[in-house]
Amino acid sequence: MKAGLTGMVALIVLLLLVIVGYSSVFAVRQTEQALVVRLGEPIRVVTEPGLSFKWPFVDSVISIDNRILDLENPSQEIIASDQKRLVVDAFARYRIKNALRFYQSVGSVPAANLQLTALLNAALRRVLGEANFIQVVRDEREPLMGRIRDQLDKQAEAYGIGVVDVRIRRADLPDQNSQAVYQRMQTERQREAAEFRAQGGQKAQEIRSKADREATVIVAEANSEADRIRGEGDGDRNRIYAEAYSKDPQFFAFYRAMTAYETSLKSGDTRFVLKPDSEFFRFFNSASGAAPAGAPATSR
Numbered sequence: 067m068k069a070g071l072t073g074m075v076a077l078i079v080l081l082l083l084v085i086v087g088y089s090s091v092f093a094v095r096q097t098e099q100a101l102v103v104r105l106g107e108p109i110r111v112v113t114e115p116g117l118s119f120k121w122p123f124v125d126s127v128i129s130i131d132n133r134i135l136d137l138e139n140p141s142q143e144i145i146a147s148d149q150k151r152l153v154v155d156a157f158a159r160y161r162i163k164n165a166l167r168f169y170q171s172v173g174s175v176p177a178a179n180l181q182l183t184a185l186l187n188a189a190l191r192r193v194l195g196e197a198n199f200i201q202v203v204r205d206e207r208e209p210l211m212g213r214i215r216d217q218l219d220k221q222a223e224a225y226g227i228g229v230v231d232v233r234i235r236r237a238d239l240p241d242q243n244s245q246a247v248y249q250r251m252q253t254e255r256q257r258e259a260a261e262f263r264a265q266g267g268q269k270a271q272e273i274r275s276k277a278d279r280e281a282t283v284i285v286a287e288a289n290s291e292a293d294r295i296r297g298e299g300d301g302d303r304n305r306i307y308a309e310a311y312s313k314d315p316q317f318f319a320f321y322r323a324m325t326a327y328e329t330s331l332k333s334g335d336t337r338f339v340l341k342p343d344s345e346f347f348r349f350f351n352s353a354s355g356a357a358p359a360g361a362p363a364t365s366r
Contacts, residue, residue, distance in 0.1 A: 067082030089122035098116075101165050103129040111165045130165045131175065134230055137182050144191055145242065150199040155236040158186055158218065161231045161238045182222060185230070194237075202237050210234075323348070 093116070094100045099110040103126045112118045113132070130208065144152050148268040160182065162168045172178045193213045194202055194235035202210060211232055311318040 085122075091117055092127045093117055096331045097131065097133050099162075099165050099223070101130060101169050102126075103128060107165050108169060111284060113165075119192045128169065130162055130168065132158050133161065134161050135175065137179055138185055139187065141236075142190060143186055144194050146199050146202060147196055148198040151240055152194065152199065152202060152237050153240055154190055154194065154202075154234060156186065156190060156214075156232060156234045157207050158182065158215075158229060158233075159231045160222065160227050162226060163228040164226030167224075168225075170314050171225045178225060178227060181225060182227065185218055185221045186214075187230075189221075190341045193217065199239075202234075207234065208236070259341060 092100065094112050094114065096115045100118065101108055102110050102112065102120050104119075104124055105123065109125075137160060139156050139158065141153050141155045144154050150310055161173055162178075168178070174179055197206060197210055201207075208301055211234055213233040216231060222229050307318070310321075
């Protein structure tokens, strides 16, 4: 009986030792850090991964993420230094550097996100409000993001947070302003296109006028040359006729008569009423072309 009671007591003591031992040990993962709190008061921070010890039943452990965390900021409308309204969409990356300060100031990641969102919006308005539209959108975007990160990091240090990076995902005019700018740009481009077309039409007209002048001069010179050559040809023809007539007047008269017959007796509407013994048919009546005796021919 005594042995059974002793064994039960030993079992209970062993069970208590196991419970106490289990309550005295906690594990820290590589992606987190642990804050040991004793009766509501934080006493130490464990940053090394592995097993650690605490007082059982009086100490509690709060796990705090040790990784880089995301802060998505809603789009904000900001007025630049040149009074242009900008819609800015930004985000930040941060890490909890001081777990004790973080726990004492904000206590949790959602609360830290709310606080950092307000600080980020204030930093965006301060920094971008000193820059103009072109600097924000194109020229100095990278330096501006660096200034915003530095200001946010300085303010977040009070909460045990270190800001790793701040990025502006989008910085543009509001939709209604963008549409107005687009229409203004479209109108400007159309005006420039019309101006270029007008200049091109004027240049084309100048080229056509110049080409017409040159063509007129070329045609006039060609006609003049043709008239000169034709005149020379006519002169040569008349000279040849004159030489042929002087060499053989009878043959020349016969050739001219044959040419006249060929020209006048072609099919057409022209009709001649002549006497058979007229001068026109003298070579029909005589091979020498002697004129027949009688009255002159009558033509109609």
